[in-house]
Amino acid sequence: MNEPLSAASARALSSxxxxxxxxxxxxxxxxxxxxxxxxxxxxxxxxxxxxCGLRSGEFLLLKVSDIKFGAIPxxxxxxRPPDPQDVRRPRPRVKRQGRVLxxxxxxxxxxxxxxxxxxxxxxxxxxxxSPYLILSDEGEPLSRARLNALFxxxxxxxxxxxxxxxxxxSLRHTFSCEIEKGLAEAGFSxxxxxxxxxxxxxxxxxxxxxVYLQRETERRAHKALxxxxxxxLASAVRSRE
Numbered sequence: 001m002n003e004p005l006s007a008a009s010a011r012a013l014s015s016x017x018x019x020x021x022x023x024x025x026x027x028x029x030x031x032x033x034x035x036x037x038x039x040x041x042x043x044x045x046x047x048x049x050x051x052c053g054l055r056s057g058e059f060l061l062l063k064v065s066d067i068k069f070g071a072i073p074x075x076x077x078x079x080r081p082p083d084p085q086d087v088r089r090p091r092p093r094v095k096r097q098g099r100v101l102x103x104x105x106x107x108x109x110x111x112x113x114x115x116x117x118x119x120x121x122x123x124x125x126x127x128x129x130s131p132y133l134i135l136s137d138e139g140e141p142l143s144r145a146r147l148n149a150l151f152x153x154x155x156x157x158x159x160x161x162x163x164x165x166x167x168x169x170s171l172r173h174t175f176s177c178e179i180e181k182g183l184a185e186a187g188f189s190x191x192x193x194x195x196x197x198x199x200x201x202x203x204x205x206x207x208x209x210x211v212y213l214q215r216e217t218e219r220r221a222h223k224a225l226x227x228x229x230x231x232x233l234a235s236a237v238r239s240r241e
Contacts, residue, residue, distance in 0.1 A: 017161060018050065021050075022047065022233065034137075036118065038122075041134065041135070042154075049171040051228070051229045057144070060088075060141070067111055073105070077100075077101070092144060099200070101222075106233045107229060119135060122135040196220065196221035
């Protein structure tokens with residue numbers, strides 16, 4: 001069962017908290033990673049989770065091939081059979097609906113920098129040739145435990161600013177509340193907001209809806225998502241050229 005929005009809202013980050021968190025992840029600032037490649041990775045982790053609302057399992061299962069660059073950069077969440085080569089325990093899973101999410105230009109640049117430069121440095125530290133997007137300090141696919149540990153570290157870098165239970169799920173709550181607000185401001189009815197938010201979060205199938213209604217809902221939901229990403233990311237994070 002999906003969590004009520006009111007419950008998620010109680011744990012969503014405020015605008016000031018969002019800005020402070022993303023600013024702290026600037027790879028030009030020392031403190032949240034021992035090397036430039038780790039700071040670049042950490043920035044991608046924070047930006048992607050906050051601006052795309054992914055579950056931890058969905059995020060950890062992203063492959064480099066799921067990031068599409070071009071005129072309209074996008075990220076695709078794909079449900080795949082279990083990977084026998086994935087030795088992480090517990091093994092991450094995509095439990096709900098796959099989806100394609102547009103990426104703000106600042107996030108696309110951060111991802112491109114990470115993939116083309118910094119991820120390569122991390123990959124050289126391991127004998128494993130991994131297809132997964134997010135790698136550990138040792139160059140292997142990042143585990144859920146290591147992801148959670150990173151969020152404990154992030155919170156320690158902003159004492160008193162972030163909630164005590166700050167975690168990847170906090171950013172999913174933040175995403176949900178901000179998208180809901182954007183959809184309401186765009187004039188969506190309550191029913192349409194529920195459908196659009198479910199589409200963005202991957203919560204429920206919209207297959208039973210009329211195909212044209214679904215396309216329009218998806219178009220307007222993507223517009224709200226793009227506006228949210230631009231508002232949240234553009235002023236808070238400097239891209240590293």
